[in-house]
Amino acid sequence: MGDHMKKNNITLRIIVYTILIAYSLLTLLPFGWSVLTSFKTTAEIAGGGTIFPETWSLGGYKTIFESQYPTWVLNSVIVSLVVTILNLIFNTMAGYAFARIQFKGRTLVYSAMLMLIMVPTQVTMIPSYIVISDLGLVNTHMSLVLTTMINIAYIFMMRQFFINFPRDVEEAAAVDGLSKIGTFFRIVIPNALPAIATQAIFVFMAIWNEFMKPLLFITSPDKYMLTQGLNALSKQFMNATAWDVIMAGAIFSIIPIFIIYIILNKYFIQSNDKTTGVK
């Protein structure tokens, strides 16, 4: 390898690192700026100016915690947990049935589901509001739970997972006299934990971040989900240019997902390519 080639490679390395560092900084910038803003006083923000707060103030956080914000956090936590648990059980059961149980009409039901995944949410948005309203469920958290308790994409993911899953464990359980349901809960689920963890992360994140459904279904502020509450908060404080309050609300809403992300970082990145279904 000649000197010229080596020099070229070093230049290339420098360019690569520069781009990656620049993009990482660009990623962090809006968040960093928002965190700093959340610790400023409203008066200081109106004055414009410095990067770091002149006086570090917890005023923004105090204001949000004296509002209905804690209720919204609690609503989001409860609904997201319930939805995640239901999804895990129901999607995994359905995926297992498609992969492992021979029953009449399996192919038909499976292909019908494949078709449904292609219908855009907008087509069903208004009619599903009408269904919810006919069931008398407008302005209840039940509306959110019922309409998100399964997810066809994850049923498919679990089906793919179980197809590659070694059969002998289940067969041994059947020989021991366990029923299909017993085998499923006692043998299959504990062995499928990596796939279930993946599902849990993405279902939780999706419902925690969901905006449109709460906007349609929930009307009274004490039942708002956090995303919807944030929108209300911004409307209330934007005219007063109290950006410290708004940023405190926005930043705090990211924290739960962020903690999960740090703990389960490996799953997030790896599983992301599994859910895409490219491979």
Added chain:
Amino acid sequence: MGGKRYSNLAGYTFLFPAIIAIVAFILTPIAYAFFLMFFQVDMLSGERTFVGLGNFTEIFSDPKFWAAFENTFKYVIVVVPIQTTIAMVLAALLNSKVKFNRAFLTIMFIPTLTSSSAMTLIFMWLFNNNGLVVNLIDSLFGVKMQFLTNPDLALTVIMAMNIFSTVPHFMIVFLAGLQDIPQNLYEAAAIDGANKVKQFFNVTVPQLMPISFYVITMGLIGCFQIFDQAFIISDGTGGPQNSTLTFTLYIYQLAFTSNDMGRATALAFILGLIIFAVTAIVNKTLKADEVNG
């Protein structure tokens, strides 16, 4: 015989919750939608009047529909190519045996975790009249730009925000695909004297074709459905001057502001058809290229 019946029973027991949810909240709404499109519905009295294709003719003569049409297409045409390109390039850079790639990946993924409502508020603060971006441009060029109240720029802010938050997701999809490219293709190209940049265009890009195809399709579907950001930025109005009025936002307005469920469903159906048609066309064109290349 008994075993077979038991299997059927077990199969449907396992599927029961999923089937109930699908019938109630996907199938019934779809059937409902096909029916509602042809009616004028008064939500308050619950009265329905059959109007045939009336909803559709009204939509096509509605200037707000054409504004939403133009905004949404503009949005798709700008966002999809940019996010696909940035995601592919970043993935290739991360895959080129850099140190700390795990750390880069961890940081870059943050925008994808953030909810659209928190992200929109952050961007509104950045592009606010007293925000970081505006002050920065002011101190650099001495121009005080108004982003959110300017009809020519408001949509651009939403575009930037969407690119910012979807790039990391697609980057990881590309990264997975890059790991499947056989190393000997690069070695062969190197022997032929191709430098890294040439290798990227002659090996990486064509080999990533199936993944790009997936990323573009998902990008198209996502962009056509843009709602949250446009809703929050404009407080549901689609303003200034309809510049952030997207298809989905207009569907929402028709249904819940004008209480016109029939027309809203008709518009949703049109959007569904557009998404279907555009995806089909793009898929066909890309597949054709793949065969030729």
